[in-house]
Amino acid sequence: MAFFDKVKQGLDAASKKTSEVIETTKINSSIRGEKDAIEEVFRQIGKTTFEQYVATGSGNEEYLGFFQTILGHQAKVAELELKLDELKNVKDCPNCHAEQPREVLFCSKCGYRFEAPQTPPPSEE
């Protein structure tokens, strides 16, 4: 066999290998896409089930532990957000959720009247 025939065979094999790799990558990517879609539906089922529990106060007993876990995390998030607001010296309007300076009495966005003036921040002077 001529030298160039051998080279050509090698190139054909390499090319076949390359298209196999490309096809494998494409299929793996499609599988990942399908699995992600399944996970998203699972997530939606969980979210819907939790929202029904919050709205009605009742739900499948098997899930009550999960619901309590979520409620615990939500409480922690609220606590941390409050801490952030304190750090940034702001408060959230309970009506429109706009971030407002701590000292204002009325929301500049919706006009909501805040309950009572909050303690002023420590002076930097």
Ligand SMILES: [Zn+2]
């Ligand atoms: Zn507001």
